Amino acid sequence: CGPLFGVSRRMRFDLPAHRYVLEALAKGSGPDEMAAEIAKMGILPVSFVAEAIADTAISADNSSGNLTTPRQLQPDKDLPPSEISLASLSNHRILQTLQELTAELTRNRWRPDDPAYHNRLMWKQLRGVAAREGGEPVAPRFIPLARPCLDETEEQAVLETIRSGWMTSGPHISAFERQFSETVRSQGAVALISCTAAIHASLVHAGIKPGDTVATTPITWASTGNTLYQMGVKPWFVDIEPHTLNLDPVRLEEALKAGAKAVIPVHMAGHPCRIGEIRALADRYGVPVIEDAAHALGAFYKGVPIGAQGTYVCFSFYAIKNITTIEGGMIATDRQEVAAELKKMAANGMSATAWDRYGRSAVPGPAVVTGPGFKYAMGNVSAAMGVCQLKKLAQFQQKRREVASRYLEKLSGVDEIILPREEPYARSAWHLFIIRLRLDRLQVGRDQFCDDLRHENVGTGIHFYGMHLHPWFREQFGDWRDRLPEATAASEEVLSLPLWPGITDRQVEAVVDAIKKVAAYRRRIKG
Ligand SMILES: Cc1ncc(COP(=O)(O)O)c(C=O)c1O
Incomplete structure (x- = not known):
C-alpha cells in the first residue's frame, strides 16, 4: 500500500498514532508492523503520550497538511512497558481499547479504501475541495478576526x-x-x-x-x-x-x-x-x-x-x-x-x-x-x-506591519480582490487589514464569500457597513444612498482578514490559502 495516514475529518487523538505509523514507514514496514507500532501507544508512559498530544496541537495547527516530523524514539527511555489510562488523560469514555483495535488491525481487517483512512493524495484532494462542499477546511481550527494580547x-x-x-x-x-x-x-x-x-x-x-x-x-x-x-x-x-x-x-x-x-x-x-x-x-x-x-x-x-x-x-x-x-x-x-x-x-x-x-x-x-x-x-x-x-505598543505595531506585508505579498496575484495600500503621506497603524472583493469577477456576493471562508475556519469582519444603510439611521437621517456611491459600494465589498499581534505564521498562511481556495471556487467563469 502507499503511505498511510489515519486522517479523520476531525483530527484529535489519531495524530499520536501517526507518529508510530511514520516510524514504521521510516523502517519500510507494512500494515501489520504499523498496527504493532500503534499498539505501542498502549504501553507507553503517560509523559510520552502527553508529549505526543502536545505535538498533535502543533500538527493540528498546521495549515499546509504536513504532519509533524516524528521525533526519533529512544527505545530505552521512551518505551518502558507501563500501562497508561487514556480515560484519565483525556476524560473520555473508551469505546475500544487500543489492544482491541490492534487485534482488529492485525487480523487484517485493515481496509485501505475505508473512508476513515486516506492516503496522502486523497488528503490533498480533500483539501482542494471547498469545505462547504465537504472538503477539508484549510485551517484545522478556527482563526478569529482578532484576539486581545494580554499576559x-x-x-x-x-x-x-x-x-x-x-x-x-x-x-x-x-x-x-x-x-x-x-x-x-x-x-x-x-x-x-x-x-x-x-x-x-x-x-x-x-x-x-x-x-x-x-x-x-x-x-x-x-x-x-x-x-x-x-x-x-x-x-x-x-x-x-x-x-x-x-x-x-x-x-x-x-x-x-x-x-x-x-x-x-x-x-x-x-x-x-x-x-x-x-x-x-x-x-x-x-x-x-x-x-x-x-x-x-x-x-x-x-x-x-x-x-x-x-x-x-x-x-x-x-x-x-x-x-x-x-x-x-x-x-x-x-x-x-x-x-x-x-x-x-x-x-x-x-x-x-x-x-x-x-x-x-x-x-x-x-x-x-x-x-x-x-x-x-x-x-x-x-x-x-x-x-x-x-x-508593548512598539512590539505590537511591528508585528501588525509584518503580518500586513505578508498578506500584501502573498495575496498580490489574486485577481478577485483589491488589497489595501499605504498612501505616500501615511504610515498605517494596521488595526485592520481590509480587502475589497471585485464582485464582477465572482459568482457570489461578499457575505457568501465570508461564509465560504468561515467553512474553511477563517473568521472575517466587515468594517464597515455604511451608517447610512442601517435601517434605524435611514429612518432617522433619511436616504443618503444616491449621494454616497463610494460608501454604498464599499459597504458590499469590504472584508477584514484576521490580524492581531499574536497571529502565527501558520495562521497567516492558512488565511492566504483559504482566500485563494475560495476565490478559485467562486471565480466567475468568463464565457
Ligand atoms: C471607527 C470607530 N469609532 C468609534 C468606535 C467606538 O469605540 P469604543 O468601542 O471604544 O466606544 C469604534 C469601535 O470599534 C470604531 O471602530
Whole structure:
C-alpha cells in the first residue's frame, strides 16, 4: 500500500498514532508492523503520550497538511512497558481499547479504501475541495478576526490594583494619561471609558447643540450615529475615497457650505485620513475637527503621530484595538486647558475625583459641580492595564506591519480582490487589514464569500457597513444612498482578514490559502 495516514475529518487523538505509523514507514514496514507500532501507544508512559498530544496541537495547527516530523524514539527511555489510562488523560469514555483495535488491525481487517483512512493524495484532494462542499477546511481550527494580547503582566497589574482598593479613580490613571501623551506627543490626554464617550464629550465641549449638523463619514462604527442621534444632531454624510475608505476632503466643502458645525473624520483601519486638508478646510469655516482615531494608535501622518496635532483626537482601547483596557478610550489634545476641561467634564463636571476627595492628600470641603459633565472617567483597574499595554505598543505595531506585508505579498496575484495600500503621506497603524472583493469577477456576493471562508475556519469582519444603510439611521437621517456611491459600494465589498499581534505564521498562511481556495471556487467563469 502507499503511505498511510489515519486522517479523520476531525483530527484529535489519531495524530499520536501517526507518529508510530511514520516510524514504521521510516523502517519500510507494512500494515501489520504499523498496527504493532500503534499498539505501542498502549504501553507507553503517560509523559510520552502527553508529549505526543502536545505535538498533535502543533500538527493540528498546521495549515499546509504536513504532519509533524516524528521525533526519533529512544527505545530505552521512551518505551518502558507501563500501562497508561487514556480515560484519565483525556476524560473520555473508551469505546475500544487500543489492544482491541490492534487485534482488529492485525487480523487484517485493515481496509485501505475505508473512508476513515486516506492516503496522502486523497488528503490533498480533500483539501482542494471547498469545505462547504465537504472538503477539508484549510485551517484545522478556527482563526478569529482578532484576539486581545494580554499576559501575566496585565493579570498581575490588575490583581494588584484590585487589592489596593482603588479600582475606580486612582494613581494609574494619571500615569496612563501621561505616558499616552508622551507616546503620541500630545499636550494632554484624558482617559475615558470608551472612544464613544470621547467623541461625545468632545462634541459637547466643542459646543455642538441639538439641531446642529455635523459632517462625518458613513464608513464608521454605529456609535457615532447613535451619539449624534442622542444629541439631537443631524449628520451630513461625506462620501469616501474608495482606496482608503476615509472621508474625502474634496467632498467636505459642500457640507461646510451647508452649515456643518463640526467634522468627524475617521482614520479607517489605522490608515490616516487626509487630516491636513480636512483641518485646513475646517479652519477656513471656523469649525472644530473631532478625529475618530479609534483604529489609529501607532499611525503617522506625514511623519507626525496621530494624536500629536488636533484638539480632539479620540482613541479606543476596546478589547481588540491596537492596545486594550478591555473597554476604554482617550482624548489626546494639543491644548492643555482643553485636557483640564475634558477631565472635569468626564468626572461629572467636578474638579475633584474620589481619589482627590478621600485619599491621603484629600482637599477639605465638598466637591462641587462647576460645569456640564458625564460619568465618563476611566477606572484605575483599566488604566493599570493600559500602562502595561502601552509598553508593548512598539512590539505590537511591528508585528501588525509584518503580518500586513505578508498578506500584501502573498495575496498580490489574486485577481478577485483589491488589497489595501499605504498612501505616500501615511504610515498605517494596521488595526485592520481590509480587502475589497471585485464582485464582477465572482459568482457570489461578499457575505457568501465570508461564509465560504468561515467553512474553511477563517473568521472575517466587515468594517464597515455604511451608517447610512442601517435601517434605524435611514429612518432617522433619511436616504443618503444616491449621494454616497463610494460608501454604498464599499459597504458590499469590504472584508477584514484576521490580524492581531499574536497571529502565527501558520495562521497567516492558512488565511492566504483559504482566500485563494475560495476565490478559485467562486471565480466567475468568463464565457
Ligand atoms: C471607527 C470607530 N469609532 C468609534 C468606535 C467606538 O469605540 P469604543 O468601542 O471604544 O466606544 C469604534 C469601535 O470599534 C470604531 O471602530
